[in-house]
Amino acid sequence: MSRKKVLIVDDEIHIVHVVAIKLRNNDYDVISAENGAEAFKLACSEKPDIIVTDFQMPVMTGLELVEKIRQCDQIKDIPVIMLTARNFAIEDQQKEDLQISQCLSKPFSPKELLENIEDILYHKAVIDSRQ
């Protein structure tokens, strides 16, 4: 089974670093970006299996990134986990419309994030196998 690729998007280098270590230790390939614009380019070129993005970032926010991804046919089905320091920043309707798989509030647990990633990828694999 091939290693899954995770794109981590955050302007906080320490967060990217710690999540990357956690995922690499658990057999994931990790690529990272500092903002939404950079992440979109990377997502188009690298086609990651899942994207973990911060909500508030310079240049392009996490929400803008997801909106752009959902409009791009090549990468529109990539599941997204949103990390946010503001609990009420994303409304349920918005979350549903943009098909955001999970929202995790900062400070978050890397272990919990890993479990979420595994769950989402498992369900996606099941759905893909049925199609």
Next chain:
Amino acid sequence: MRSVRNLYMIVIAVVAISLLAGGLAQWLDSGTEEGTRFAAYMQRVHVASACCIVGAVGVIWLGWYWLKLAGAITSIAKRLKADNIMVPRLRANDKPKASGNALIDELSEAVSGRLDGYSKLIGRLEEQINDLQIQIQLTQHQKGHIEAIIYSIHDAVIVIDEFDRLLMANEAAGRLFNFNSGDSQHKRISELIDEGKSEFTDFLRHSRQNKAQPTRKEIEFSKDEELKTYDCIVSCIYDEDRQVCGVVAVLHDITREKQIQQTKNDFVNHVCHELKTPLASISAYSEMLIDGEADDEQTQKEFYAVIQSQAQRLNRLIEDSLNISRIESGLIKVNKEPVSLTMMLEEQLHMIKSYAEEKNICLKDIGQCRIVFDQVYADKDMISQVIVNLLSNAVKYTPSGGSVKIEIEVDETVNIARLSVIDTGVGIPESEIDHVFDKFYRVSTNNRQAKGTGLGLTLVKQIIEKVHDGRVFVSSSQGVGSTFGFELPLATQRYRGTEVQRYREKQIINYQ
């Protein structure tokens, strides 16, 4: 009374008969034919009997007339006496007097009593009229006073009757709804207030119709091309029968309060976000260490270092937030004294020197800056923090090989000392330059360049402008560099000399 009347009538009759008889006798004695003929005729008539009959009829008629008159007078007197409002009652033992004089006296007394009563009544009525006139004047004065108060209230006040017609509106209401408050009385409120503000008229109508207790509602109006929020309080006016006879509305402009509330909410949200960011790192790295994800010593050290730096960042953030809050609320303790800006700059340059060298940034010598004692009257610690913030920002955002130059100028024509920090750093886009002193604002393109709380420059502005009545300034060109600085008023003459004295004392102590 009656006997007097009869006697009077008999006398009158006798006199009349005597005169008649005398006249007849004279006429008969005159010897005329008519007289002779009449005398013959009269001889056949009983003259005395006829005279007696005429006299009796006259007496009866006069008696009847007199009696009628007396009865009328008695009746009037009785009615006057019976009037218990104006005339004093006759005493119980007073007996009606039968004589005519007594009746007249009684009537006179009754009329006099009635006149006295009327006189007293008129006196009382005049007093009441005077009282009423005073009350009217007092009421008018109070009305004028209340109107003056209502008219001078900054809030808009509108009073309408039960038919939605304007009873009163002050000038503020006129300005808000664009009508002349002086000549709009009794006009329908819907005619005075345009449809764009119908939410208010609907609210008034609804409150009146529902006889609601005082109710309030926030209503937004567009005024002077600006959206303003008003706290509208409406109360019904009740008459004696507890029926609603009008409505009074007071509209208080709460736009500023709403903005402050929004700013506070934004600030709290921002602080939470900024606090959570380093906290997230601390939490994640701690968990990784606990879970044994950092297997080698080097990685563990790296994790500890991150935790430490993020904890320091958290502390800085809290300190800066508290300092800004203290300055804004005026609770910070300020120790102003005459100080030399140049000396403070030298001290801070010394502290930042190693950081600049680490980044290979040249700090331009300020040797040419003349040390002037007692230059400015300021809180030394606060101004030192301002200088540190400006210097560290300049070094932080200047790439390796760049330079940071510091200038101090004194302009005695306008009594100010100016400190400028000029760097050859990344610069700030023109669109963002107005926001660099805003709380938590970080120039988006420079965000990755260096870490910061977004409060450093806010603190600089607060210290300079709020605490020291100075001014901050910034100019920048993206890719070329930025100039940040501040101006402080020069210390007045009375403070000159105190710092020199302190400096000398310090030198003596050091020497000893």
